[in-house]
Amino acid sequence: MGYGVYLPKYRIKVGEIAKVWGMDGERVSKSLIINEKTVPSLDEDTATISVEAARNALEHAGIDAKDIGAIYVGSESHPYVVKPTATIVAAAIDAVEDLTAADYEFACKAGTAAIQSCMGLVDSGMIEYGLAIGADTSQGRPGDALEYTASAGGAAYIIGKKDTLADILDTYSYTTDTPDFWRREGMDFPSHGARFTGRPAYFKHVISAAEGIMERNDKKPEDFDYVVFHQPNGKFPLNAAKTLGFSKEQLETGMLIPNIGNTYSGATPLGLAAILDKANKGDLILAVSYGSGAGSDAFIIEVNGRNEEKRNMKKVRDYVDRKEYIDYSLYVKYKGKLKGVVLQK
Amino acid sequence: MRGIAAHWRLIPQRYNLVGTKCSNCGEKFFPPRVICPNCRRAGDIEEFRFSGEGRVYSYTVIHVPPDGFEFQKPYILGIIELAEGPRILSQIVDCKPEDVEIGSRVEKVFRKVIADGSEGIIRYGYKFKLKDPKEKPRRL
Numbered sequence: 001m002g003y004g005v006y007l008p009k010y011r012i013k014v015g016e017i018a019k020v021w022g023m024d025g026e027r028v029s030k031s032l033i034i035n036e037k038t039v040p041s042l043d044e045d046t047a048t049i050s051v052e053a054a055r056n057a058l059e060h061a062g063i064d065a066k067d068i069g070a071i072y073v074g075s076e077s078h079p080y081v082v083k084p085t086a087t088i089v090a091a092a093i094d095a096v097e098d099l100t101a102a103d104y105e106f107a108c109k110a111g112t113a114a115i116q117s118c119m120g121l122v123d124s125g126m127i128e129y130g131l132a133i134g135a136d137t138s139q140g141r142p143g144d145a146l147e148y149t150a151s152a153g154g155a156a157y158i159i160g161k162k163d164t165l166a167d168i169l170d171t172y173s174y175t176t177d178t179p180d181f182w183r184r185e186g187m188d189f190p191s192h193g194a195r196f197t198g199r200p201a202y203f204k205h206v207i208s209a210a211e212g213i214m215e216r217n218d219k220k221p222e223d224f225d226y227v228v229f230h231q232p233n234g235k236f237p238l239n240a241a242k243t244l245g246f247s248k249e250q251l252e253t254g255m256l257i258p259n260i261g262n263t264y265s266g267a268t269p270l271g272l273a274a275i276l277d278k279a280n281k282g283d284l285i286l287a288v289s290y291g292s293g294a295g296s297d298a299f300i301i302e303v304n305g306r307n308e309e310k311r312n313m314k315k316v317r318d319y320v321d322r323k324e325y326i327d328y329s330l331y332v333k334y335k336g337k338l339k340g341v342v343l344q345k
Numbered sequence: 346m347r348g349i350a351a352h353w354r355l356i357p358q359r360y361n362l363v364g365t366k367c368s369n370c371g372e373k374f375f376p377p378r379v380i381c382p383n384c385r386r387a388g389d390i391e392e393f394r395f396s397g398e399g400r401v402y403s404y405t406v407i408h409v410p411p412d413g414f415e416f417q418k419p420y421i422l423g424i425i426e427l428a429e430g431p432r433i434l435s436q437i438v439d440c441k442p443e444d445v446e447i448g449s450r451v452e453k454v455f456r457k458v459i460a461d462g463s464e465g466i467i468r469y470g471y472k473f474k475l476k477d478p479k480e481k482p483r484r485l
Binding site for chain 2: 043080088342
């Protein structure tokens with residue numbers, strides 16, 4: 001129906017972070033395939049990013065917010081532990097009061113889980129439109145490898161049956177109990193299993209979900225015009241594409257990580273939005289998210305003619321290009337990592 | 346924990362710039378008025394939603410902020426003339442003081458305004474950003 005994105009304006013270069021920890025910035029950049037990442041401003045969080053993305057999606061869809069029957073916000077950095085982000089979004093887009101809403105958490109795949117929930121409610125006829133959002137202001141422990149990638153941003157999708165821009169032909173999920181990345185209650189920063197996050201975690205789930213959905217639909221990699229995978233760094237999606245038999249050309253449109261970092265729950269939805277910004281009638285897209293813990297949601301999406309007629313004017317590229325660099329000390333302040341400084345006073 | 350109910354009542358204003366309009370004389374009000382000062386008894390007040398577009402009528406830069414804003418300094422506080430008429434006070438964000446000029450076009454954004462400490466509620470609301478940071482405005 002419509003989609004919208006939002007990225008904060010501030011950026012920090014990987015080299016700037018590497019300098020602090022005595023690492024070679026160029027080597028880190030090259031090995032993770034990331035140049036810079038987004039940094040939220042002091043007054044931005046998952047709720048504000050979700051609202052901006054949702055407002056853009058509504059503008060694009062051109063529907064009345066009152067017709068939205070469900071709002072799900074997927075994130076691992078909800079501003080409150082108890083009190084939904086989804087109700088803040090509902091009030092800010094004026095979708096209240098006749099709707100259901102909830103927050104989702106599944107590491108980096110909560111956004112695509114929200115899309116699936118909306119699909120179910122729309123398909124069953126329980127609601128007319130659903131709003132699914134994936135957004136995060138993710139945290140990386142100072143000095144940890146995650147600090148080079150953990151960024152902020154989000155995307156919102158309005159799911160409905162009438163006047164669609166693209167149609168979700170099928171969705172398939174692959175889920176296991178794999179402790180590769182976690183954050184316990186009350187902890188500021190997540191922990192992860194370093195190399196364990198690779199083969200038994202990211203690759204196993206992403207590849208199984210992609211293969212599962214292609215097999216079920218009798219499709220081969222060459223049948224798709226675009227593919228987007230979850231992007232925790234630049235290397236993982238490249239390797240997943242190679243293993244599955246996708247080309248660099250199919251992958252590159254949705255590869256946003258080199259310039260914005262890992263937006264966690266926002267990553268696959270944002271990559272998909274970058275593809276929709278360009279895609280034409282008949283284009284077939286494979287989207288596969290990944291959430292640690294662990295699971296993958298795969299989608300086969302066919303773009304229809306309305307996407308060309310009703311192009312989204314607030315493109316991912318515009319947000320990627322709107323930027324201002326900050327240094328590490330400002331970054332530390334914006335992210336609230338300074339001891340003794342209580343930002344929420 | 347003070348003022349939760351007051352904040353809750355103001356959510357439509359703070360999130361969506363919901364004000365009022367007098368359908369008799371056409372004047373729009375923000376914050377909302379319940380009686381039209383022009384038409385008085387003849388006035389007819391109804392809800393009106395502002396577009397969030399406007400211009401910088403005037404601005405100042407805060408270097409000595411009140412509690413809760415100290416880490417944002419220096420920040421810009423502007424009087425925004427909304428496209429529909431009323432002037433409101435708001436922070437102007439995502440730019441430096443030298444980027445703002447009187448007459449600059451601005452649009453509303455949704456931001457965190459202040460939190461009641463680390464345990465209290467977070468108050469969200471409108472702020473404004475420059476519509477086109479490179480624009481050289483025509484003086485009002």
